[in-house]
Amino acid sequence: MTPWWKKAVVYQIYPKSFQDSNGDGIGDLQGIISRLDYLAKLGIDAIWLSPVYQSPGVDNGYDISDYRAINPQFGTMADMDELIKEAAKRKIKIVMDLVVNHTSDQHEWFVEARKSQDNPYRDYYIWRDQPNDLKSAFSGSAWKYDEASGQYYLHLFAPQQPDLNWTNPHVRQEVYDMMNYWIDKGIGGFRMDVIELIGKDPDKEITANGPMLHPYLQEMNRATFGDKDLMTVGETWGATPKIAEEYSDPARHELSMVFQFENQSLDQQPGKSKWDLKPLDLGELKQVLIKWQTEIDFDHAWNSLFWENHDIPRVISRWGNDTKYRVASAKMFAIALHLMHGTPYIFNGEELGMTNYPVKSIAELNDVESINMYHERLAQGDKAEDLIHAINVKGRDNARRPMQWNNTPNAGFTEGKPWLAVNPNYHEINAEAALADPDSIFYTYQKLIKLRHENPIVVDGDFEEVPASDQVLAYYRILGDEKWLVVANMGESEAAFTMPDDLGQMLIQNYEAAPQKAGRVVLRPYEAFAGIVL
Numbered sequence: 001m002t003p004w005w006k007k008a009v010v011y012q013i014y015p016k017s018f019q020d021s022n023g024d025g026i027g028d029l030q031g032i033i034s035r036l037d038y039l040a041k042l043g044i045d046a047i048w049l050s051p052v053y054q055s056p057g058v059d060n061g062y063d064i065s066d067y068r069a070i071n072p073q074f075g076t077m078a079d080m081d082e083l084i085k086e087a088a089k090r091k092i093k094i095v096m097d098l099v100v101n102h103t104s105d106q107h108e109w110f111v112e113a114r115k116s117q118d119n120p121y122r123d124y125y126i127w128r129d130q131p132n133d134l135k136s137a138f139s140g141s142a143w144k145y146d147e148a149s150g151q152y153y154l155h156l157f158a159p160q161q162p163d164l165n166w167t168n169p170h171v172r173q174e175v176y177d178m179m180n181y182w183i184d185k186g187i188g189g190f191r192m193d194v195i196e197l198i199g200k201d202p203d204k205e206i207t208a209n210g211p212m213l214h215p216y217l218q219e220m221n222r223a224t225f226g227d228k229d230l231m232t233v234g235e236t237w238g239a240t241p242k243i244a245e246e247y248s249d250p251a252r253h254e255l256s257m258v259f260q261f262e263n264q265s266l267d268q269q270p271g272k273s274k275w276d277l278k279p280l281d282l283g284e285l286k287q288v289l290i291k292w293q294t295e296i297d298f299d300h301a302w303n304s305l306f307w308e309n310h311d312i313p314r315v316i317s318r319w320g321n322d323t324k325y326r327v328a329s330a331k332m333f334a335i336a337l338h339l340m341h342g343t344p345y346i347f348n349g350e351e352l353g354m355t356n357y358p359v360k361s362i363a364e365l366n367d368v369e370s371i372n373m374y375h376e377r378l379a380q381g382d383k384a385e386d387l388i389h390a391i392n393v394k395g396r397d398n399a400r401r402p403m404q405w406n407n408t409p410n411a412g413f414t415e416g417k418p419w420l421a422v423n424p425n426y427h428e429i430n431a432e433a434a435l436a437d438p439d440s441i442f443y444t445y446q447k448l449i450k451l452r453h454e455n456p457i458v459v460d461g462d463f464e465e466v467p468a469s470d471q472v473l474a475y476y477r478i479l480g481d482e483k484w485l486v487v488a489n490m491g492e493s494e495a496a497f498t499m500p501d502d503l504g505q506m507l508i509q510n511y512e513a514a515p516q517k518a519g520r521v522v523l524r525p526y527e528a529f530a531g532i533v534l
């Protein structure tokens, strides 16, 4: 039997930015509950909820100080239970973010651990007398000296996010107990934050894909979700197709699927960081998309399909066009991706074609990654304007702007002062306007979700590339006698394309009168369509 998550479309909510219900300028659980009907209308099956646990908020909740409590800024545990229940009424599952590579430095385990070298919790974290060259993802060394107890601890992210010591069996058992606490509440599964790091060997400077990663995941599977009908998705920046099979071959009893980012490096200079920009080559993007359709065997692995999340910019601003062709390019990205093999994810606001929001100065930013990088590189002699430019192109706050619900002040997100400024284009781009316009991006997403739910070919069909120029992604999905053709001009210029077949019924398109006959055609800017091959 096909598991539910192979047929599902997942919607990611960044709670702080989704909907405020009490005027404090911060999105919250009651806000999400009030928007469940909107999500049901879109048609999604599950919500990936970015962290709502107790947290000091250094990394917006990815620094957890109590895994079994809700951050009061988001509500209470009763609100959380209500969300799970109200979502279930609409056949929507709640997938929790599981952040267990590290905790907050305010977590009671770390508060204890740093008290002395012989504290019983000391070994819950990773302490050394001397640091090595490991770097933090958020700039600087990954080791911080703790004056009071006289050793360095490891933090692959902010210093306020100390890494847990997964070699300690007590740590692993604590995590599994906590996961079972959430499973018992009736959640739909877990999205596992930087899970590829848990098997690390810091002394050898091995972080991702370390030797103990898969043994730990197999142990976790046995101790928690293994015999349950849950979805588990691993955030796996460094996965290759082969590594994807190691995580998600059902016979290995690890996770349901990977969430990999190979396309993220395409617009950065080779060997450098995400901030060292380089223009995207559409041919390379196309090759990466095709690679992840053809180089994994979907009977022995499963992959996620996504353009956006809370760590990456809005796709139309980055690789499409967020002005003249905003609607066409947003629909093109949706059509190109959602008819592929895998489980699609929509990041809140993507279905409205929300755009990046450029800032003029560092004072307008919230994200720890951008702020630390700015100060580090400024000190190294980089120019402020270049750094701000890179942040506007790639920074994480772009996608974290409040949801644009309507045309009232602050886009209907809050009646107070939003924690992060709303993009002023909300007057034009908002959910209310989208729902009133039958041609909106919202309805393209709604239709794509419906196509997936109603047609096994979208879930299970084989993928076959159709020859086309670099900027045109064209493919068949094939199941039994049925064959669909999907064509997407990913570029802003017209593109010649040879239609390989006559199409019968058209399934979806972003321009009137899409090509339907075999032979040479000229695709319009960002034109995309799918139809049934006769």
Ligand code: TEU
Pocket (backbone or CB within 6 Å): 059, 062, 063, 099, 137, 157, 193, 194, 235, 237, 274, 310, 311, 369, 396
């Ligand atoms: O992201 C992991 C991660 O590697 C990113 O921080 C990445 O380095 C950066 O976003 C690239 O721009 C996860 C979460 O999704 C992220 O929000 C957290 O900050 C991070 O883990 C730490 O928990």
Ligand code: CA
Pocket (backbone or CB within 6 Å): 020, 021, 022, 023, 024, 025, 026, 027, 028, 073
């Ligand atoms: Ca609030």
